[in-house]
Amino acid sequence: MSEALEGDRTFADKYPEEARIVRAALLSSFLALVIGAILGIIQTLHRTDVARIIPSTDYYTVLTAHGVFLAISFTTFFLVGLFTWAVVRSLDRPLLNTKITWTWYGLMAVGMTMTGVSILAGFVDAVDMSADVLFTFYAPLQAHPMFYAGLAVFIVGSWIAGADYFRTWLAWKREHPDERIPLQTFMVLTTMAMWYIASSAVAASVLIFLLPWSLGLIDQVNPTLTRTLFWFFGHPVVYFWLMPAYLLWYTVLPKIAGGRLFSDPLARVVFVLFLLLSTPVGIHHQYLDPGIAEGFKFISMTNTLFLLLPSLLTAFTVVASVEYGARQRGGGGLLGWLTDLPWRDPAFTGMMLAGLMFAAGGFSGMVNAGMNINYMIHNTIWVPGHFHLTVGTAVALTFMAATYWIWPQISNKPIYSRTIGLVQVVVWFVGMALMSNAMHAQGIMGVPRRTAEPEYTGFDYPTMFGGFEELNIQIAIGGTLLFVSTVLFIGNLLLTMGNPKVSGLADPLPPALSGPDDSPKVLDNLRLWVGIALTLVVLAYALPLAAIVQRGGLLGPGVGTYPVWLAPLFDALADAAAPLVGAVADASASLAEVVR
Amino acid sequence: MHIHAYEKIWLATSVLLILFLLGSVTYGAVGPGVAMVSDTEPTIDAGALDEDERFSEPRVEQVGENEYAAYVVARQFGFQPDPIVLPANSTVTFYITSADVIHGFEVAGTNANTMVVPGEVSEITVRVEEPQEYGLICNEYCGAGHHVMEGKVNVVSQAAFEERTSGGDGE
Amino acid sequence: MAQNETAHAPADDVGGDTEEFDPIGTLTLIGIYFVILVLSWVYIYYIEFLGRDLVVVG
Numbered sequence: 064m065s066e067a068l069e070g071d072r073t074f075a076d077k078y079p080e081e082a083r084i085v086r087a088a089l090l091s092s093f094l095a096l097v098i099g100a101i102l103g104i105i106q107t108l109h110r111t112d113v114a115r116i117i118p119s120t121d122y123y124t125v126l127t128a129h130g131v132f133l134a135i136s137f138t139t140f141f142l143v144g145l146f147t148w149a150v151v152r153s154l155d156r157p158l159l160n161t162k163i164t165w166t167w168y169g170l171m172a173v174g175m176t177m178t179g180v181s182i183l184a185g186f187v188d189a190v191d192m193s194a195d196v197l198f199t200f201y202a203p204l205q206a207h208p209m210f211y212a213g214l215a216v217f218i219v220g221s222w223i224a225g226a227d228y229f230r231t232w233l234a235w236k237r238e239h240p241d242e243r244i245p246l247q248t249f250m251v252l253t254t255m256a257m258w259y260i261a262s263s264a265v266a267a268s269v270l271i272f273l274l275p276w277s278l279g280l281i282d283q284v285n286p287t288l289t290r291t292l293f294w295f296f297g298h299p300v301v302y303f304w305l306m307p308a309y310l311l312w313y314t315v316l317p318k319i320a321g322g323r324l325f326s327d328p329l330a331r332v333v334f335v336l337f338l339l340l341s342t343p344v345g346i347h348h349q350y351l352d353p354g355i356a357e358g359f360k361f362i363s364m365t366n367t368l369f370l371l372l373p374s375l376l377t378a379f380t381v382v383a384s385v386e387y388g389a390r391q392r393g394g395g396g397l398l399g400w401l402t403d404l405p406w407r408d409p410a411f412t413g414m415m416l417a418g419l420m421f422a423a424g425g426f427s428g429m430v431n432a433g434m435n436i437n438y439m440i441h442n443t444i445w446v447p448g449h450f451h452l453t454v455g456t457a458v459a460l461t462f463m464a465a466t467y468w469i470w471p472q473i474s475n476k477p478i479y480s481r482t483i484g485l486v487q488v489v490v491w492f493v494g495m496a497l498m499s500n501a502m503h504a505q506g507i508m509g510v511p512r513r514t515a516e517p518e519y520t521g522f523d524y525p526t527m528f529g530g531f532e533e534l535n536i537q538i539a540i541g542g543t544l545l546f547v548s549t550v551l552f553i554g555n556l557l558l559t560m561g562n563p564k565v566s567g568l569a570d571p572l573p574p575a576l577s578g579p580d581d582s583p584k585v586l587d588n589l590r591l592w593v594g595i596a597l598t599l600v601v602l603a604y605a606l607p608l609a610a611i612v613q614r615g616g617l618l619g620p621g622v623g624t625y626p627v628w629l630a631p632l633f634d635a636l637a638d639a640a641a642p643l644v645g646a647v648a649d650a651s652a653s654l655a656e657v658v659r
Numbered sequence: 660m661h662i663h664a665y666e667k668i669w670l671a672t673s674v675l676l677i678l679f680l681l682g683s684v685t686y687g688a689v690g691p692g693v694a695m696v697s698d699t700e701p702t703i704d705a706g707a708l709d710e711d712e713r714f715s716e717p718r719v720e721q722v723g724e725n726e727y728a729a730y731v732v733a734r735q736f737g738f739q740p741d742p743i744v745l746p747a748n749s750t751v752t753f754y755i756t757s758a759d760v761i762h763g764f765e766v767a768g769t770n771a772n773t774m775v776v777p778g779e780v781s782e783i784t785v786r787v788e789e790p791q792e793y794g795l796i797c798n799e800y801c802g803a804g805h806h807v808m809e810g811k812v813n814v815v816s817q818a819a820f821e822e823r824t825s826g827g828d829g830e
Numbered sequence: 831m832a833q834n835e836t837a838h839a840p841a842d843d844v845g846g847d848t849e850e851f852d853p854i855g856t857l858t859l860i861g862i863y864f865v866i867l868v869l870s871w872v873y874i875y876y877i878e879f880l881g882r883d884l885v886v887v888g
Contacts, residue, residue, distance in 0.1 A: 326662070353773070365681065376673070434695060436687070509794075510767075511765065513799070524794075622777045
């Protein structure tokens with residue numbers, strides 16, 4: 064096939080069945096985005112006391128659903144869609160068996176539906192089901208069993224997706240024995256390898272402890288152990304969200320800017336570093352936990368800070384690739400080239416603004432990683448301020464911006480309105496700038512995260528960077544703009560789907576300036592990197608986990624069970640909890656004695 | 660493998676930045692002496708706090724010259740004792756545990772902040788200066804009434820503190 | 831295999847300046863970012879954090 068002919072065909076032309084899968088995954092992702100955005104606006108207006116349309120006790124149902132739908136469902140469905148596209152496109156070969164592909168897609172959809180239903184049932188008093196345990200589901204707060212079961216099914220689905228990519232790559236490798244792994248496939252494989260390592264811990268936590276416990280098969284769990292297993296997964300998962308955005312920044316953004324990737328070898332190095340360092344860092348979420356030695360916390364901090372390296376390298380490589388594009392377009396000067404970029408293209412502007420926000424998020428991330436400075440910001444609204452810059456913008460805005468570029472490739476339908484797209488990405492940026500900035504500022508004042516009513520009766524917050532109420536207004540305006548931006552995005556996409564199919568939308572990606580032949584062969588040795596990654600995980604976690612089990616036992620040192628889904632008595636509890644809870648605790652303590 | 664000279668400069672700068680951050684945190688630990696909450700305290704049966712010498716009666720007591728211990732229980736949805744009254748210009752060690760689920764213990768706007776995990780005791784020592792009233796909040800979601808879980812930490816003058824203690828009730 | 835990164839780029843597409851491309855603008859931008867990072871960190875760690883009440887010392 065000649066280059067010219069190839070170049071004229073879109074992904075949808077070449078791989079119609081795979082394109083259908085990619086579209087299905089992306090649409091599932093956007094469904095989660097819509098639900099998450101509706102919950103988001105309810106939350107923003109409630110927390111800031113602008114409009115409280117739900118009782119404050121239901122706020123936590125909203126918050127759980129917002130977290131799970133956006134952080135798990137929106138991100139992962141987009142990821143599997145994008146990765147399917149990236150593997151097939153960069154290997155230039157179809158998937159081995161699309162029945163398997165539809166199977167994992169179906170499992171993920173069923174799992175997420177189970178979990179979603181168990182959460183949303185919390186709104187309906189008549190249904191004896193709820194899962195108001197938030198995205199982190201810390202025991203001994205207990206959700207309905209279907210919440211945990213759904214998560215397990217979802218994760219198993221994602222594992223089969225990973226196997227699908229690996230098998231397709233192995234088939235390609237047999238056909239091309241002497242070729243380097245194409246960059247996009249390399250990125251997919253390293254990310255999925257990281258995902259297997261990371262998600263094994265949360266799967267173990269759910270299947271061994273939390274699900275049996277919620278079914279009444281075991282009486283109690285060790286809260287520190289399940290919490291540690293969660294964060295074993297909970298930090299690498301943020302890179303799992305981020306890696307598809309990196310893939311787009313490395314391989315699609317330079318093309319849109321009119322250039323090409325600056326360095327293929329460095330891109331590989333960056334992904335290898337993420338595979339190695341993403342997991343042995345989770346304890347940095349537990350700097351303020353009792354029952355974990357300071358030494359383990361320090362080791363975790365060191366690993367975490369070195370994890371800055373691949374992101375800082377990415378900043379350079381991606382900006383350099385864009386600069387190359389600008390200079391190809393005739394840009395000059397030290398910084399004058401910045402004006403020679405396609406700022407009217409929503410895909411370009413969206414990804415650039417997402418990257419800019421990520422740079423800001425880099426700073427608050429450094430603070431989060433700094434061990435003792437956590438006393439100042441731990442569990443304050445600073446933390447959600449940080450991750451709304453990272454997952455909420457670097458990832459989410461990149462996904463939306465990339466959709467403007469990729470949707471025509473996978474559907475042969477041109478975007479309905481690029482102008483609306485441009486407005487949409489800018490509105491997101493402005494909204495997030497307002498909201499996130501105010502959240503960071505409130506965090507420094509000590510305003511907690513995860514609360515329906517951050518205003519307290521007994522005291523006032525100190526005033527800095529503007530008062531508490533003033534910052535609340537900024538948060539409310541920012542959150543509203545984010546909601547408007549989501550509506551614009553979804554509306555634009557729906558209208559795009561109504562467009563007739565056309566030809567001539569193909570936009571193939573160029574190879575890197577410094578190609579794969581420049582990079583040492585060892586970079587493609589996935590076995591080696593997975594081996595080292597596992598070793599680092601064992602080094603970072605074997606001793607802390609052993610110490611936790613030694614201290615509290617596998618099932619904890621006498622801890623009760625607090626189902627959020629059995630008794631709708633919480634409204635009254637707020638006033639008169641103590642004696643009641645004491646009795647429950649006594650009962651469960653004697654149970655614990657019996658177990659021993 | 661070809662790496663552009665500028666990228667090498669940036670790589671070196673990045674490593675320096677990381678070392679600077681590590682150095683700052685280490686300085687905070689050895690200079691001002693900031694210590695992390697750790698595994699210094701043994702585990703405890705969260706269901707049997709009533710029988711525990713320290714937590715059956717949450718209180719503040721003197722343990723040395725200008726040194727005090729505050730035994731605090733967090734439970735859905737409040738702290739005991741409330742308020743926590745401390746004498747000014749003293750060193751106070753908080754021992755905080757939970758009677759039920761995971762909570763947070765945050766003296767708003769200060770560095771006194773820790774997780775409170777059932778079965779574990781969080782130990783943090785702080786230096787208390789001038790008389791002042793602080794808000795105390797639970798900063799980890801702990802159930803549907805989480806947002807009402809608040810308390811107070813009142814730092815009072817030594818004289819006022821002694822008057823209070825000799826007045827009969829330890830809380 | 832136009833869509834495959836392993837393919838070699840057509841020469842005319844790359845241009846003659848491949849080897850000489852010096853991303854000086856990028857170096858400038860990222861240098862500015864570095865200065866902002868260091869200054870912000872110094873403020874938040876040494877002034878905001880270490881200057882607070884109730885420093886945890888044990």
